[in-house]
Each structure stands twice: as C-alpha cells, then as structure tokens.
Amino acid sequence: MDLRIFTEPQQGATYDTLLTVAKATEDLGFDAFFRSDHYLRMGSVDGLPGPTDAWITLAGLARETKRIRLGTLMTAGTFRLPGVLAIQVAQVDQMSGGRVELGLGAGWFEEEHKAYGIPFPKEKFARLEEQLAIVTGLWATEVGGSFSYDGTYYQLTDSPALPKPAQAKVPVLIGGHGATRTPRLAAQYADEFNMPFGSIEDSERQFGRVRAAAEAIGRKGSDLVYSNALVVCVGKDDSEVARRAAAIGREVDELKANGLAGSPAEVVDKLGRYAAIGSQRIYLQVLDLDDLGHLELISSQVMSQLS
Incomplete structure (x- = not known):
C-alpha cells in the first residue's frame, strides 16, 4: 500500500x-x-498568511524535489478554464520530469468563490464532464494534429493541443461519494478513484460502484487504482496522540472513528482493513504542517510495516 502526504495549505x-x-x-x-x-x-483558523495557488506551488516543488509524485486532491474545475489547465499541468509535468498527477473535481466551496470573485455556476458537474473530455483530449492529440470540441459550456477550435506532458499519460484522479454520476465519470476518464474521508463500509460500496461502471463500458474494474484520503494523527503513546489531536482542534475518539489515529499498531491495523476492501493507496491528510516529527513517526513505525 502506498502512503502519500496530503496537505491543506488554505488553513x-x-x-x-x-x-x-x-x-x-x-x-x-x-x-x-x-x-x-x-x-x-x-x-475557526485564521488562515494566515493567506492562500497559495495549487499549481504555482507544484511548479516550484517540481524543481525542488526529485522522486516523489506531485498532485492535487482536487483541482477545482471552477478555478480554471480546461484548455488553460491542460497547459499548466503539462508544463508542471515537464518541470518535474514526469511526476505529476491531476485530481480534478467540480468545485464546491461557494464562499471562496465569493471572496475572490470567481464565478460559481450551478451546472458544476456537467462542466466537469466537459473539462475532463477537453483536458484528456488535448493531451491525447498527436503532435502535429489538432483538437476541437463543441460542448455546451466550452468550445475549442483547431487547438494545436500543445504543450505535451513529459509522461505519455498523466494519471487522472476522480473522487467522491456520489452513487451514479461520479462512478460513471471515473469509469470513463480516471486512472485512479479516490474515496475522500469515507468509512471502510462506504468505501467498499463506492469502489464496487466504480468497478461496475467501468465494466459497463467495457473496461476492466482493475484498470483503476482505488484509494482513500483520511486524516492522520499518530503518536507513540496516548499522550502524544492526545497532544497531536489537540493541535489540530480534534478529539481523539472522533479521529479514531473517522480517520487514522492512535498508536502505530492501531493505524497499521486499520490500514490493513482498508487494504482488505481494495484500497491500494492512502492519502494521509496532515493538518499540522509544522510537526515533522509526526511524519518521521509514520515513516519509521507505520510505513515500515506495510508491504
């Protein structure tokens, strides 16, 4: 099972x-x-010193790291035009030497749109479907060819479909709890399906829906990677767990119920239960970005026990 670090910089x-x-x-x-x-x-956090842009951040990290994959959970479809997004992601992929992954979602947080003057359309999911078709279509167009698209919300005419990513195929992530439309979109466009903050039971049910949707269009359900995003709070003993929970304003019992919390042994056990229902990758939502000792503990005493 892969473990990935997932951050919430807007906090x-x-x-x-x-x-x-x-x-x-x-x-x-x-x-x-x-x-x-x-x-x-x-x-209730103040969010200081203020937000950072996801793809500008990843561009910088692309030049400052060498091995790790880099990506978003999830890029908000409301923030960027799909043609522009395809250019941005392709460029950052080139800058990283082919280590980028694109998680793309519809966008949902209306208040941030109001705060920064970003349109918040009603038909977000329908727009997302067109965005996925455009971004993946632009990347798949052969060099020297052109790409056109005549949708309800977006129209592209004779695009040169450049630049190309460094990877032959940038992995696309789609996620969510929706019972019908989300699995259908994942089956059509995703390389990975992510279940955000879902229980073992809910994750198993949603993974099954995605597999069924893939098979319904002639794709193997096993073609996709299945993953979860879960808040993490690990401590070498109860007092350290409590300290880390307090630092992020959460209760230990709630974290144990809804995330990955407790001793390394407790967390390894719960990861095993997610693996048993088909989860192949876990995004560890780390909320205290100043506590590097937390990452060190997870690496040495949790990740080291995973095959």
Missing part, C-alpha cells in the same frame, strides 16, 4: 512551509506530496 501555510514538508515527504520515503486547491480557510 495557513507559506510556500516555504510546503517546501519543507515536501522535502521531508521525499526524504522519509513517502510516495507523493499532494495538496488541496482552495483559496479560503475553513473553520
């Missing part, structure tokens, strides 16, 4: 903080560094 983090965490992610043997795509803090 308060500078680029330098993210760079420090990304370098620790690489040095400690984790598979990837991912970040959210938000422009406004959530909850």
Whole structure:
C-alpha cells in the first residue's frame, strides 16, 4: 500500500512551509506530496498568511524535489478554464520530469468563490464532464494534429493541443461519494478513484460502484487504482496522540472513528482493513504542517510495516 502526504495549505501555510514538508515527504520515503486547491480557510483558523495557488506551488516543488509524485486532491474545475489547465499541468509535468498527477473535481466551496470573485455556476458537474473530455483530449492529440470540441459550456477550435506532458499519460484522479454520476465519470476518464474521508463500509460500496461502471463500458474494474484520503494523527503513546489531536482542534475518539489515529499498531491495523476492501493507496491528510516529527513517526513505525 502506498502512503502519500496530503496537505491543506488554505488553513495557513507559506510556500516555504510546503517546501519543507515536501522535502521531508521525499526524504522519509513517502510516495507523493499532494495538496488541496482552495483559496479560503475553513473553520475557526485564521488562515494566515493567506492562500497559495495549487499549481504555482507544484511548479516550484517540481524543481525542488526529485522522486516523489506531485498532485492535487482536487483541482477545482471552477478555478480554471480546461484548455488553460491542460497547459499548466503539462508544463508542471515537464518541470518535474514526469511526476505529476491531476485530481480534478467540480468545485464546491461557494464562499471562496465569493471572496475572490470567481464565478460559481450551478451546472458544476456537467462542466466537469466537459473539462475532463477537453483536458484528456488535448493531451491525447498527436503532435502535429489538432483538437476541437463543441460542448455546451466550452468550445475549442483547431487547438494545436500543445504543450505535451513529459509522461505519455498523466494519471487522472476522480473522487467522491456520489452513487451514479461520479462512478460513471471515473469509469470513463480516471486512472485512479479516490474515496475522500469515507468509512471502510462506504468505501467498499463506492469502489464496487466504480468497478461496475467501468465494466459497463467495457473496461476492466482493475484498470483503476482505488484509494482513500483520511486524516492522520499518530503518536507513540496516548499522550502524544492526545497532544497531536489537540493541535489540530480534534478529539481523539472522533479521529479514531473517522480517520487514522492512535498508536502505530492501531493505524497499521486499520490500514490493513482498508487494504482488505481494495484500497491500494492512502492519502494521509496532515493538518499540522509544522510537526515533522509526526511524519518521521509514520515513516519509521507505520510505513515500515506495510508491504
């Protein structure tokens, strides 16, 4: 099982903080560094010094790291035109030497759109479907060819479909809890399906829906990687778990119920239960980005026990 570090910089983090965490992610043997795509803090935190842009951040990290994969959970479709996004991601993939992955979602947090003057359309999911078709279509167009698209929301005419990513295929991630449309989109466009903050039971049910949707269009369900995103809070003893939970404003019992919390042995056991229902990759939502000792503990006493 792969373990990836997943950060929420809108809660308060500078680029330098993210760079420090990304370098620790690489040095400690984790598979990837991912970040959210938000422009406004959530909850009672002050969010200082303010938001950082996801793809500008990843461009910087692409030049400052060498091994880890880099990506978003999830890029908000409302923030960027699909043609522009395809260019941005392809360029960052080139800058990284082919280590980028694109998680793309519809966008959902209306308040951040109001705060920064970003349109918040009603038909977000329908737009997402066109965005996926455009981004993947642009990348798949052969060099020297052209790409056109006549959709309800987006139209492209004779695009040269450049630049190309460094990878032959940039992995596309789609995720969510929706019972019908989300599995259908994942089956059609995704290389990975991510279940965010879902229980073992809910994850198993949703993975099954995605597999069925893939098979319904003639694709093997096993063609996709299945993953979860879960908050993490690990301590070598109860007092350290409690300290780390308090630092992120959460209760230990709630974290144990809804995330990966407790001793290394407890967390390894729960990871095993997710693996048993088909989860191949876990995005560890790390909320205290100043606590590098947390990452060190997970690396040495959790990740080391996973095959």
